[in-house]
Structures are given as structure tokens and as C-alpha cells.
Amino acid sequence: MALQAGIVGLPNVGKSTLFNALSSAKAQAANFPFCTIEPNVGVITVPDQRLIELEKLVNPQRVVPTTVEIVDIAGLVKGASKGEGLGNQFLGNIRNTDAIIHVLRCFDDDNVIHVDGNVNPVRDKEIIDTELQLKDLDSVEKKISRTEKISRTSGDKEQVRGLEILQQLKQHLEQGKNARSFNVSKEDKEKFIADTFLLTLKPVIYVCNVDEKSVITGNKHTAAVQEMVKDENAEILYVSAAIESEIAVMESFEDRQMFLEDIGLKESGVTRLIRSTYHLLDLITYFTAGVQEVRAWTITKGMLAPQAAGVIHTDFEKGFIRAEVIKY
Secondary structure, three states, X not given: OOOEXXXXXXXXXXXXXXXXXXXXXXXXXXXXXXXXXXXXXXXXEOOOHHHHHHHHHHOOOEEEOOEEEEEEOOOOOOOHHHOHHHHHHHHHHHHOOOEEEEEEEOOOOOOOOOOOOOOOHHHHHHHHHHHHHHHHHHHHHHHHHHHHHHHHHHOOHHHHHHHHHHHHHHHHHHOOOOHHHOOOOHHHHHHHHHHHOOHHHOOEEEEEEOOXXXXXXXXXXXXXXXXXXXXXXXXXXXXXHHHHHHHHOOOOHHHHHHHHHHOOOOOOHHHHHHHHHHXXXXXXXXXXXXXXXXXXXXXXXXXXXXXXXXXXXXXXXHOOOOOOOOOO
């Protein structure tokens, strides 16, 4: 199961710096807007202590961890939904991702230019939300137009119900609310809304990019973000992109752990971000172990063993016999 998360935010909030720390791919981190013109895609190895323990037990020829794809999407600006600042291209890139990592600048630094002149993560979030909502509103209006024509000619009750739900969703978006907070049953969502591929329906993690001294306690900017998103049921992380950049260039695990302990952290922001992404998308990891290979696989929480086997190959699900397990 290929998992892909897109990093979004206004220009110069630390998206590309965070991306560089997350992945082996190197995006240009420059102090001006639109330094990322094409989306950069990086593949992150998912850290998991259980994989290391399995390697010790089995002593395989190779170990294959599971991965997450991270897409660094160029900075959105006001008017992106209407094509401003290469907006259509960027919004299209977001559409292809499973989840959104929304980076908010929560640090003060006169040496790093802010596209709107001053640091205000609440305003920045509202700008991004508005652009995504406007794009979604356009998609919903088009679906309403198509559904109206079908319901008029066919008189189909399902189409009439779908039209009612879509009109309610339109009002919801017009009130400046994201589609993920729209109250609708899972069945109706899949039947009437899923094929519109709404951007604000995607699960989101808010990453507050803070300075080193705020990475544990937060600051006034993160407090404002916490208050704003308290009703969104979203994941919030405090991460210092600058710290993650330093950790990324350290070669040994021991050096990284010592560095983290010195600043009062148990694990890196990368590890916390991956765990949050898994939790957000309701994913877990399972493992296969043999002399040739120990491998980690990403599956949806609640999958049965035959379905998990099907992630390896569809034939394994069709011809499933049994799973042998060991205690951990």
C-alpha cells in the first residue's frame, strides 16, 4: 500500500527545509517564494524497533522496511484557487495525496522573509484553507449541476437525495468550513461525495515549525494554532525544521540520540510525524520474516490476515491457508 502525504503551506514557512530533513531527496531551500516549482518526491523509511528485533531473531539476507512518500508542494498563495502563483498546478498535486501535512510558521526570525510581512500562523492557515475550500466549492457546484440534470430527467430518489446532500455541503463550504467537518454518514460520503476528490476532505496534520526553545513547550504562535483547530479533530505536532536538518546529516544513530537527549527530546520530529500520519490514516505495520528477507508492510487497521497477505500478492489472499505467529 503506497502512502503519500503532501507538504503544503505558504512560501517560506519551512516546508522545503522540513522536506529535506525528512527525505534523502534535496529540495532547494531558499529565502524567497516559489523556489519549489515542481513537486519534489522523497521516500522516507519508516523507523520501527520491531524490525530490528526480527532481524536479530531471524538473521535474514536482507531487511526491507516500509516507506512513506512525501511530496513537497510549492508554496500556495492567496488566489491559488483561481490560478494565482501557479495555483492550479499546485492544487492538482495536493489532489493526488492521501493526507496533507500543513506546515505553519510559528517562529520569529527577521532574517527569514514572510510573504505577508509578519508571522501569524492563524492567518496563514486561513489563507490556505480558503484556497482549498474555493477549489472544493467549484468541484461541488459542477457535481450539483450534473446531478440536477440527472434527477430532473430520471426522477431517481437516490439522485434527489444526493442533490440535497451536495447542496448542504455547498453551504458548509460557503461558510468557510472544511469538508472533513461536514456531518454525513460514511455510506452517503462514499456514494455522493467521494468522486469529487475534495481537497478539504483529506485528513490533515498541522506541523508547527518552531524554534529550538519552543520544540517541547510551544509558544504564543502554537497556542493560537491549538485554539483555532481544537474542533477539527486534527493531529498537531511541534517540530523544529532547523533541528531536523541538523539530525539528518548525523551519520550514527548514537550521535542522533545524544543530540536529541541534549535538547530534551526522546525521538526526532521525523519519527513523530510518521507515527502521526499512520494514526491519521488508520494504518498499522505488519511483518513477514524468513531467511531470505524480513520485511515490513503497511496495512489498514482492522484488516484480517488474508487481506494483509493480499497486500503482498492477490494470490496470497485467494489461496490463504494460515498465518504462523510468534510472541513479541
